[in-house]
Amino acid sequence: MSQRKGAMAAAVTASKHREDQEAMMVELRRGPWTLEEDNLLMNYIACHGEGRWNLLARCSGLKRTGKSCRLRWLNYLKPDIKRGNLTPxxxxxxxxxxxxxxxxxxxxxxxxxxxxxxxxxxxxxxxxxxxxxxxxxxxxxxxxxxxxxxxxxxxxxxxxxxxxxxxxxxxxxxxxxxxxxxxxxxxSPPAHGSQQEDPSSSAPAASGHYLQQVDPSPSTSTTSGSTxxxxxxxxxxxxxxxxxxxxxxxxxxxxxxxxxxxxxxxxxxxxxxxxxxxxxxxxxxxxxxxxxxxxxxxxxxxxxxxxxxxxxxxxxxxxxxxxxxxxxGGDGDYGxxxxxxxxxxxxxxxxxxxxxxxxxxx
DNA sequence: AAATCCGACAACCGCATCGGA
DNA sequence: TTCCGATGCGGTTGTCGGATT
Known part of the structure; x- marks a missing residue:
């Protein structure tokens, strides 16, 4: 078991080493994504589908790691991402x-x-x-x-x-x-402010809100229970x-x-x-x-x-x-x-x- | 008006796990 | 069985914009 762990660690280290080398060869970008990058990523996924992120990173022309691409897609660009404040x-x-x-x-x-x-x-x-x-x-x-x-x-x-x-x-x-x-x-849809269907919210690439908050309204202003x-x-x-x-x-x-x-x-x-x-x-x-x-x-x-x-x-x-x-009792993992x-x-x-x-x- | 604080969230990092060769 | 690349997960950090002083 410990042997396997050691092998794993070695593999990870080697993998990291290659990543570093790659990063040195190709000047990898970091930080916020630009509209162009998002478009590149979405176009690539539209053509080739999700997955194989490292390959995607190499072939798409993005100067990002596969990890970064995956995260950007899953957390932001994926079409079924719901944006806005969490409902009650x-x-x-x-x-x-x-x-x-x-x-x-x-x-x-x-x-x-x-x-x-x-x-x-x-x-x-x-x-x-x-x-x-x-x-x-x-x-x-x-x-x-x-x-x-x-x-x-x-x-x-x-x-x-x-x-x-x-x-x-x-x-x-x-x-x-x-x-x-x-x-x-x-x-009826929930009467939350930003939770409403904002066309731009489901299509971030077209919304032009790069490097700014998607929904500036605080959660406390989203309720409509005043009536x-x-x-x-x-x-x-x-x-x-x-x-x-x-x-x-x-x-x-x-x-x-x-x-x-x-x-x-x-x-x-x-x-x-x-x-x-x-x-x-x-x-x-x-x-x-x-x-x-x-x-x-x-x-x-x-x-x-x-x-x-x-x-x-x-x-x-x-x-x-x-x-x-x-x-x-029996309420879950916490006793x-x-x-x-x-x-x-x-x-x-x-x-x-x-x-x-x-x-x-x- | 400028400086500072703070909340929100996008993005990164390290590690674990999976699965194929 | 071992190696190794890919992927997933959770913790943490960085950045931005609005609110406050």
């Missing part, structure tokens, strides 16, 4: 799948058609990890995951419901027998004491008191408002999770909806009722959890893109 459905799916699989970006990306592993990774690092940093917890810690599950995920579900029913009413509960594909395909608040009473979705409960419950339950360090290094804070403020940032700062225009569905309404939506989904958001979902994230995921798929439908296990 996609965000929810990412959270759910990451809780199961960790940093398996490519695996997660397989469940988000049109999204690349790079995009998902960037989302995680810039949005999710940022919030974890603010909370001074490890983004992979159980306490953070559970805070996400019982605070962030419900918010996303709320937002998804708002997106699908701009008139302020919750969508009718979806049952397992419901023909999702039929209904979802006829629904929901009118019809629903603006009751708080979670009280401060509930947030405190999240922190205490999971910190204690998992013995993660050390990585929940809201008071600047001296252990768990004893100030409810500080913890609540920190957790509040999960949903209200830059995460596109805040209630639509300050108005939200009531806990009871949303809970009713989710319970009706999820088959047997009686433990989603039970924290609001103070009852733990004892039926939980037991009282939260039925599989059901949250089902709801996400049912509400979202038909391609995200339940596939018999993820």
């Amino acid at each position: 459905e996609e965000q929810l799916l990412i959270l759910e799948l990451h809780s199961k699989w960790g940093n398996r970006w490519s695996r997660i990306a397989q469940h988000l058609p049109g999204r690349t592993d790079n995009e998902i990774k960037n989302y995680w690092r810039t949005r999710v990890q940022k919030q974890a940093r603010q909370l001074r917890v490890d983004a992979n810690s159980a306490v953070f995951r559970d805070a996400v599950r019982c605070y962030w995920m419900p918010r996303l579900l709320e937002k998804m419901a708002a997106h699908h029913h701009g008139d302020g009413e919750l969508p009718p509960p979806l049952h397992p027998s419901h023909n999702i594909a039929g209904t979802a395909s006829s629904r 929901t608040s009118a019809a629903l009473p603006p009751v708080p979705c979670f009280s401060e004491s509930e947030l405190r409960w999240v922190v205490d419950q999971y910190g204690a339950a998992y013995g993660y008191t050390d990585d929940l360090d809201l008071d600047g290094g001296a252990g768990v804070v004893d100030d409810d408002s500080a913890a609540a403020a920190a957790l509040d940032s999960l949903g209200l700062d830059g995460l596109d999770l805040g209630p639509a225009d300050g108005g939200v569905y009531s806990d009871a309404t949303l809970l009713d909806y989710l319970n009706a939506t999820c088959a047997g989904g009686t433990t989603v958001m039970t924290m609001m009722g103070g009852v733990h979902g004892a039926a939980g 037991p959890s009282p939260w039925r994230t599989d059901e949250l995921g089902q709801t996400a798929r049912k509400l979202g893109d038909p391609q995200h439908q339940w596939r018999g296990g993820i």
